[in-house]
Amino acid sequence: xSFAAPDRLHRSAEFIRLQRNGARFQTRHFVMYAGILxxxxxxxxxxxxxxxxxxxxxVRNRVKRRVREIFRTNMRAMLPAHSSVVVIARxxxxxxxxxxxxxxxxxxxxxxxxxxxxxx
Numbered sequence: 001x002s003f004a005a006p007d008r009l010h011r012s013a014e015f016i017r018l019q020r021n022g023a024r025f026q027t028r029h030f031v032m033y034a035g036i037l038x039x040x041x042x043x044x045x046x047x048x049x050x051x052x053x054x055x056x057x058x059v060r061n062r063v064k065r066r067v068r069e070i071f072r073t074n075m076r077a078m079l080p081a082h083s084s085v086v087v088i089a090r091x092x093x094x095x096x097x098x099x100x101x102x103x104x105x106x107x108x109x110x111x112x113x114x115x116x117x118x119x120x
Contacts, residue, residue, distance in 0.1 A: 003072045009047030009084060018047075018086050023115045027104040029093040034112040037084040044079050046071045047086045055094040063089050063101075070102045078109040080117050085109075 009015060014037060022035030037045075048067050050060040067087050079085065087105065096104075 003046075003068055007043050007045055007072075009045050009086065014084065015047050015049070015086055018084055022084075022086070023112050025108040025111045027108055029090050029096060029101075030104055030108065031088040031090060032105070032108040032112060033086045033088075034079065034083055034109075034116055036080075036082055036116065038082070044076050044081065045084045047084070048089075049086065050089040050093070053091060054089050059094040060089075063093050063096075066098050066101050067105065070098070070105050074102060074106055075109040078106070079113045083113075083116055085112075 009018075018033045018035050018037060022033040025032050025034075046068065048064045050063050052060070054060055054063060067089075071085070071087075075085070093101070
């Protein structure tokens with residue numbers, strides 16, 4: 001249950017294509033896009049975007065670490081194989097505890113997982 005380089009979205013074109021063509025779910029502190037970018041991808045992949053409006057570098061990196069850990073432990077199992085996910089943090093995400101982040105992202109993953117599976 002690691003989170004290595006093949007588990008990440010790397011190129012901005014992947015982020016943009018997923019935001020344009022993927023399914024979208026919005027919570028109070030996060031926006032999540034999910035879809036199938038490449039059916040040859042070995043695993044479900046994650047990309048995280050946290051802007052400067054969320055806080056300083058320490059706060060932004062903490063949010064990214066928490067989102068990655070929740071993806072690694074919980075969300076990956078809720079999404080179909082070979083799917084890709086982009087999580088965008090919104091205002092207030094920097095003040096949340098890990099449990100609150102996990103609750104919001106789990107809700108979004110359950111919703112999007114069913115919608116992606118229905119599209120295939």
